[in-house]
Every structure is written in structure tokens, then in C-alpha cells.
Amino acid sequence: xxxxxxxxxxxxxxxxxxxxxxxxxxxxxxxxxxxxxxxxxxxxxxxxxxxxxxxxxxxxxxxxxxxxxxxxxxxxxxxxxxxxxxxxxxxxxxxxxxxxxxxxxxxxxxxxxxxxxxxxxxxxxxxxxxxxxxxxxxxxxxxxxxxxxxxxxxxxxxxxxxxxxxxxxxxxxxxxxxxxxxxxxxxxxxxxxxxxxxxxxxxxxxxxxxxxxxxxxxxxxxxxxxxxxxxxxxxxxxxxxxxxxxxxxxxxxxxxxxxxxxxxxxxxxxxxxxxxxxxxxxxxxxxxxxxxxxxxxxxxxxxxxxxxxxxxxxxxxxxxxxxxxxxxxxxxxxxxx
Amino acid sequence: xxxxxxxxxxxxxxxxxxxxxxxxxxxxxxxxxxxxxxxxxxxxxxxxxxxxxxxxxxxxxxxxxxxxxxxxxxxxxxxxxxxxxxxxxxxxxxxxxxxxxxxxxxxxxxxxxxxxxxxxxxxxxxxxxxxxxxxxxxxxxxxxxxxxxxxxxxxxxxxxxxxxxxxxxxxxxxxxxxxxxxxxxxxxxxxxxxxxxxxxxxxxxxxxxxxxxxxxxxxxxxxxxxxxxxxxxxxxxxxxxxxxxxxxxxxxxxxxxxxxxxxxxxxxxxxxxxxxxxxxxxxxxxxxxxxxxxxxxxxxxxxxxxxxxxxxxxxxxxxxxxxxxxxxxxxxxxxxxxxxxxxxxxxxxxxxxxxxxxxxxxxxxxxxxxxxxxxxxxxxxxxxxxxxxxxxxxxxxxxxxxxxxxxxxxxxx
Numbered sequence: 001x002x003x004x005x006x007x008x009x010x011x012x013x014x015x016x017x018x019x020x021x022x023x024x025x026x027x028x029x030x031x032x033x034x035x036x037x038x039x040x041x042x043x044x045x046x047x048x049x050x051x052x053x054x055x056x057x058x059x060x061x062x063x064x065x066x067x068x069x070x071x072x073x074x075x076x077x078x079x080x081x082x083x084x085x086x087x088x089x090x091x092x093x094x095x096x097x098x099x100x101x102x103x104x105x106x107x108x109x110x111x112x113x114x115x116x117x118x119x120x121x122x123x124x125x126x127x128x129x130x131x132x133x134x135x136x137x138x139x140x141x142x143x144x145x146x147x148x149x150x151x152x153x154x155x156x157x158x159x160x161x162x163x164x165x166x167x168x169x170x171x172x173x174x175x176x177x178x179x180x181x182x183x184x185x186x187x188x189x190x191x192x193x194x195x196x197x198x199x200x201x202x203x204x205x206x207x208x209x210x211x212x213x214x215x216x217x218x219x220x221x222x223x224x225x226x227x228x229x230x231x232x233x234x235x236x237x238x239x240x241x242x243x244x245x246x247x248x249x250x251x252x253x254x255x256x257x258x259x260x261x262x263x264x265x266x267x268x269x270x271x272x273x274x275x276x277x278x279x280x281x282x283x284x285x286x287x288x289x290x291x292x293x294x295x296x297x298x299x300x301x302x303x304x305x306x307x308x309x310x311x312x313x314x315x316x317x318x319x320x321x322x323x324x325x326x327x328x329x330x331x332x333x334x335x336x337x
Numbered sequence: 338x339x340x341x342x343x344x345x346x347x348x349x350x351x352x353x354x355x356x357x358x359x360x361x362x363x364x365x366x367x368x369x370x371x372x373x374x375x376x377x378x379x380x381x382x383x384x385x386x387x388x389x390x391x392x393x394x395x396x397x398x399x400x401x402x403x404x405x406x407x408x409x410x411x412x413x414x415x416x417x418x419x420x421x422x423x424x425x426x427x428x429x430x431x432x433x434x435x436x437x438x439x440x441x442x443x444x445x446x447x448x449x450x451x452x453x454x455x456x457x458x459x460x461x462x463x464x465x466x467x468x469x470x471x472x473x474x475x476x477x478x479x480x481x482x483x484x485x486x487x488x489x490x491x492x493x494x495x496x497x498x499x500x501x502x503x504x505x506x507x508x509x510x511x512x513x514x515x516x517x518x519x520x521x522x523x524x525x526x527x528x529x530x531x532x533x534x535x536x537x538x539x540x541x542x543x544x545x546x547x548x549x550x551x552x553x554x555x556x557x558x559x560x561x562x563x564x565x566x567x568x569x570x571x572x573x574x575x576x577x578x579x580x581x582x583x584x585x586x587x588x589x590x591x592x593x594x595x596x597x598x599x600x601x602x603x604x605x606x607x608x609x610x611x612x613x614x615x616x617x618x619x620x621x622x623x624x625x626x627x628x629x630x631x632x633x634x635x636x637x638x639x640x641x642x643x644x645x646x647x648x649x650x651x652x653x654x655x656x657x658x659x660x661x662x663x664x665x666x667x668x669x670x671x672x673x674x675x676x677x678x679x680x681x682x683x684x685x686x687x688x689x690x691x692x693x694x695x696x697x698x699x700x701x702x703x704x705x706x707x708x709x710x711x712x713x714x715x716x717x718x719x720x721x722x723x724x725x726x727x728x729x730x731x732x733x734x735x736x737x738x739x740x741x742x743x744x745x746x747x748x749x750x
Contacts, residue, residue: 025540051540057570062529062563069470069533069547072518075540077533089559096523097530103732105511105519106502110735142733165735210738254738 003193004200006177009151010040013158014078016204018048024162026053028063028080037082038118038177060090068098071111078162084119084171085131098167099142114161114168120228120275121312121321122175130312132276137169138253144209145252147171149230150197153250156207164209173227181228182235183323212256218245221269221334224260224286229273236327244331252282261293268299269334273327278306300337305330352591356663364671372399373406380632384610391601391611397620402681410624414688420619424453424676426701427480433705434493438654442717443493443507449474451649451667452582454619454675457481462626469548470518470531473508482515486708495723496716503724525551525558532567535575546574546633554585554593556600565607574633577641582648587661604641616644617672619679726750
């Protein structure tokens with residue numbers, strides 16, 4: 001067992017898969033010689049050569065389109081979109097092609113690709129380096145959408161994604177790359193080396209793509225969340241003294257509905273927490289599912305704590321970000337309701 | 338400019354075709370080179386050395402049916418007869434399927450009338466393991482590569498033997514066995530995919546090449562440019578085909594950016610060897626395809642080929658071209674009919690005759706009628722003999738997730 005940051009864990013996952021499967025290739029903007037703007041692929045080109053790990057032109061539709069062709073050939077491409085905010089030029093390739101290829105060809109061709117992209121704010125990235133576009137992808141049939149909240153899951157989920165024969169959107173909360181950020185931006189972040197989830201096996205293991213984790217058991221309410229907000233919700237529970245059960249969804253879609261339903265039935269109250277904008281966000285789907293499956297167990301309306309329905313601002317970042325105080329207020333509303 | 342001189346108002350230029358209904362099209366905009374007049378460089382020539390070829394027009398067959406010039410390919414009379422047969426088969430097949438569509442046996446159809454030489458001759462220049470990434474007008478690839486007519490028709494009829502299980506519009510085939518990639522209804526997306534497939538062959542150190550397809554209209558999509566960049570950067574073993582049939586539904590090729598330039602010229606700017614070729618000249622299509630295939634397989638990189646042709650029929654069964662272009666346009670198109678031209682050439686060489694042609698026509702009509710009869714035994718869209726609704730839920734993912742199991746149960750299938 002080693003201690004790894006999320007960056008190191010992601011790199012380790014790609015290293016393991018490049019070593020194990022000669023069909024794995026990695027490409028994207030700046031990922032080759034330089035090792036990526038967040039250093040996730042550092043050293044991999046040197047270790048595996050330029051035909052396995054290489055730089056791509058600034059063309060997201062070209063990157064994903066080429067990856068689909070490679071997947072059809074029999075490779076397992078892992079591509080990096082430098083920021084999730086940059087993925088939109090590739091939407092046609094992702095939505096109309098990768099997600100549909102197996103279906104429309106009745107299984108003759110598949111798109112076993114993993115599309116990695118850093119998401120979320122908290123780094124003063126402004127509206128073009130801070131978005132959480134997960135709901136665009138959970139809406140698309142044929143895609144798997146994954147977002148880890150810690151190094152252990154990041155490595156296990158990434159290996160599972162690379163081995164998966166379905167296309168996977170792999171969202172990496174960049175604010176968690178170096179530590180479990182709890183939303184207190186004015187305090188230093190604890191490094192992953194001091195967190196139990198920073199303990200990561202060096203070799204191969206997977207975290208299944210359809211299982212949520214009970215991040216913190218609790219009795220008073222269920223917080224459904226993922227990514228950075230797992231740690232923010234935990235902080236809100238500690239600081240408010242509210243015994244929230246925090247479910248880390250890990251795989252957004254397909255969703256581990258059983259874990260969600262069991263928790264809400266137990267606590268009778270539900271708060272949905274995400275950093276993305278609220279309207280038609282993934283939280284809306286979660287609220288609908290909880291209503292459909294747990295209505296007679298609910299003792300209060302479902303509460304949503306999310307980013308505002310505005311572009312992610314630059315200077316007002318911390319007024320936008322749903323920090324521990326806003327999450328705790330949401331918890332209180334769910335208890336009062 | 339003096340301060341007092343009034344400026345003329347700016348004007349927006351919106352290109353127009355030279356002919357509209359009731360007029361004659363002036364096809365001089367095509368700049369047709371005489372047959373045999375365009376040079377043939379070696380296959381390892383640097384991309385910039387093909388600049389002149391992107392503006393000329395490679396042609397082999399002259400107006401009298403003679404094969405002339407440096408691009409005359411080495412094809413045996415048997416191979417040429419196979420080409421003629423396959424083009425004719427494609428044309429008769431299209432005609433039958435148009436009738437079947439009128440009879441509501443299929444919901445929709447797209448013919449390739451007048452463009453048969455491009456896909457058929459191109460297929461003959463490839464190896465069986467090479468992958469094609471076609472659009473909806475390259476059924477000639479399937480015909481040339483020997484895909485069974487009944488299988489093709491079952492897809493068109495959306496019947497119980499439809500290999501696509503009724504999920505795709507007619508014509509949007511997928512035939513992996515015949516090196517024919519799943520067709521998307523979204524245009525241009527398959528172009529970077531073809532490049533990626535070719536890159537994969539190079540990554541693995543194999544010898545297979547890819548052949549990507551696009552129409553003049555969709556070269557305006559950003560995926561076209563992405564594909565060219567990737568093909569050039571990684572020197573991908575791919576042939577990038579642009580079928581310029583002058584019309585994208587009702588939109589003339591000048592609206593796609595063809596006015597005063599060529600689509601082949603796009604390749605030159607991207608650093609890709611580029612050819613502009615008479616797409617209705619079977620021999621020229623074969624020769625140029627062969628040149629590009631050898632270049633790709635020799636690790637010399639991609640080739641972009643603009644095939645100049647004319648969409649003689651409607652865009653699809655949902656289109657009426659007499660509303661936007663002269664009804665008799667094809668009769669005046671300077672590059673003629675690809676079947677008539679190859680037939681003339683073979684007759685001139687003493688390798689074919691009107692009698693043999695008539696017999697072949699009869700034979701193919703019987704073959705296609707028999708195939709249709711068999712395909713209809715498995716149903717058509719009209720009789721509802723289609724795949725079950727339960728098939729709607731499979732293949733979304735490799736294994737069916739719980740939410741789809743629940744939805745299938747909700748539908749009660």
C-alpha cells in the first residue's frame with residue numbers, strides 16, 4: 001500500500017493498464033511529453049513510448065472521434081479533455097456516436113473508450129475552467145458517467161472504466177486532486193497523505209462502476225452527493241452536529257439505486273447536494289427517483305443544495321460554491337420540513 | 338482614400354448555382370481537364386507537390402471511350418466487366434428499392450444514381466481487411482465487396498432478419514464482415530473515426546488502411562477539419578474521400594465553399610496529398626484509389642480525393658429536386674454516366690457488346706427480384722413483421738442495467 005494524491009492514483013491506474021493491456025492508448029492535449037496540465041500522465045510517454053501516449057491537436061471532436069475509430073479497431077483509448085468545460089465541441093462524437101455505436105450496429109462495433117476530464121471549481125478558474133457538466137452525460141443513453149471523491153476510488157474506478165466495454169465519462173473533481181477539500185477555502189487543505197482514502201494499492205484493483213458508497217453512516221437524513229461535495233457534506237454534518245448519512249454515488253449513471261433507496265427509507269429525509277447548476281441538474285433526477293421509490297418514507301420535502309443557475313463566476317467564486325454552511329442550512333431545512 | 342469620397346455600401350455575397358428550374362446549368366465552373374492530360378506523380382511524392390492536382394481533374398476515359406494518359410490502370414477485362422456488372426447491379430437494386438419504398442415496404446431510401454463508379458471502383462482498389470467509413474450513398478462498396486443482397490434488403494425492410502434489429506433508418510447499414518462501418522445519420526462524424534481507425538492500424542504495426550467518406554456539403558462541418566488535421570499530424574494510413582455530387586439536398590456546392598476553389602484544395606492546405614478526379618470515370622476512380630491506397634500502405638500518409646460527380650436522383654425519397662434545379666441537368670453534365678462510359682470503353686476494346694449488356698441487365702434484374710422475394714419472406718415494414726419491442730432495450734450497454742430492466746418491464750415485454 002502506498003500513499004497517493006488523486007493525481008498519483010489516476011496516473012497509477014493508467015500505468016497499470018498500459019502495462020497490462022497493450023491495446024490501451026492515451027492521448028489528449030499536452031498529455032504526452034509534458035504529462036498534462038494537471039500532471040496526471042507525467043512520465044507515461046517516457047515509459048510506454050510515443051505510440052501509446054501522445055499529444056493531440058486542440059480539437060476535442062477530433063480527439064473523441066479518433067478514439068471511437070481506435071475503439072472500433074480494437075484499442076482501448078483513454079483520452080483527456082483538458083477541462084470538462086472544453087468538452088462541448090466533442091458532444092456530437094460522444095452523444096451521437098460513442099454512446100450509440102453498440103446499439104445502432106447491434107453490437108458489431110463498440111466504443112470502449114474512457115473520456116477523462118477535470119471538473120468543478122474552487123481554483124479561481126472562472127466560467128471556462130470550473131463547470132460540472134455531468135447532467136449533460138447522465139441524460140445520454142449508452143454512456144456511463146463516473147465521478148470519484150478520493151484517490152482509492154479514483155484508481156479503482158478508472159481501471160474499471162478502462163476495462164469497461166461501454167464508453168465512460170470520467171469526471172475528476174480538480175479541487176480534490178491534492179486533498180479532501182471540505183469547502184473551507186480560507187483554510188489549508190489536508191493532503192491525501194493524511195487521509196485514509198489516500199492509502200492506495202500499487203497494483204491492479206477495481207471499484208465497480210455501479211456501486212455507491214456509504215461515505216458516512218448517519219441516522220437523521222440522507223445526503224446524496226458525489227465528487228468534491230462528499231467532503232463538503234461531511235464537514236457540514238460535523239459542524240452542524242446533524243447526523244447525516246452521506247452517500248457517495250461514485251457512479252452517477254447507471255446508478256446504484258438500491259443503496260440510495262435503502263438509505264432514504266432508513267432516514268426518511270433527503271438532501272441532494274451538487275456543485276453544478278440546479279435546474280435540470282443531476283439532482284433533479286435524484287429527487288425524482290427518491291420521490292418515486294421512497295415517497296411513503298419521506299417525512300419532509302427533498303432539499304437541493306447546488307451551485308446557482310448562473311455561469312461559474314471568477315471573483316465571486318465562494319458565493320457561488322455551495323460550501324459547508326449552505327449544505328448545513330439545507331440539512332436543517334430537511335429536518336424542519 | 339480621400340476623406341470626402343463616399344464609400345460604396347458593402348454587399349453580402351450569397352452564391353447561386355448557374356442553373357435553376359427552367360434554365361440550363363452552365364457547367365463550365367467544373368473546369369474539366371481533357372482525358373489523359375493530368376500528370377501522375379510517384380506515390381511517395383510530398384503533399385505540396387500535388388497542389389496542381391487539387392485543381393486539375395484526373396481523367397482516363399476520353400469521349401470516344403479510349404483509356405489514355407499516365408493514370409490508365411492495370412485492370413483485366415474480367416475486372417472491368419466485374420466493375421460494370423457491379424455498377425449495373427447497384428443501379429438496378431436502387432431502382433427496385435425506390436419502387437418498394439413507394440409500396441411502403443420500407444420507410445425511406447437513398448439511391449446513388451450516377452455515382453456508382455466511385456464506390457465500386459474504390460472498393461476494388463482496397464484489400465478486404467481495409468475498413469470503409471461510408472456515408473449513405475456508398476452502397477456500391479457493399480455490392481463490390483459481396484455483401485448478400487438479402488441481408489441488405491432485410492435492413493431496408495426493417496424486418497425480423499434486419500441485422501440492425503430495426504433500430505436504424507433504412508440505408509444506415511453496418512456490415513463489419515464486409516469492412517463497412519456503421520453509418521451515422523449525423524454527417525461528417527465518421528471522418529475523424531476513419532482517421533482514428535487508421536491510426537490504430539499504425540499503432541499496432543498492422544498493414545490495414547481506412548477509407549473515410551464525406552459529401553461536399555458536410556465538408557463544412559468542423560469534424561472534416563479535425564479529421565484532416567489528425568490525418569496529417571499522425572500521417573495516418575487513410576484515404577479521405579470527398580464525393581462532390583454538386584448538391585447537398587437543395588444546397589448547391591458553392592454554399593459548402595466550392596466556389597472559386599475545389600474541395601481537394603482543402604487537403605493541400607492541411608498538408609495532405611490531394612487529387613481531384615472524374616468520379617464518373619471508372620478507370621480514373623480505380624487508378625486514383627489505388628495510388629492513394631499504395632501511398633497509405635507505404636507509410637507515406639493520407640490522401641484526400643475529391644470525386645467530381647453529379648447526384649442524378651433526388652437526395653432521398655423525401656426530396657423533389659425539380660423544385661430547385663433544372664430537371665434535365667444530368668443529361669448536360671459534362672462527365673456523363675459512369676455505366677455508359679465503361680460500357681463504351683469495353684465495347685471499343687471488343688470485350689463487351691450491346692447483346693451481352695442486355696443479357697446482363699436481365700440476369701441482374703432476375704437476381705435482385707429473387708433476392709427481394711426472399712427478403713420479403715422475413716417481412717417488411719408494411720406487414721409489421723419486425724423485431725420485437727424487447728430488442729429495443731438490448732445493446733444500449735454491454736449488459737442491461739437495472740433501470741432498463743425496469744423500463745422493459747414497464748412496457749410489458
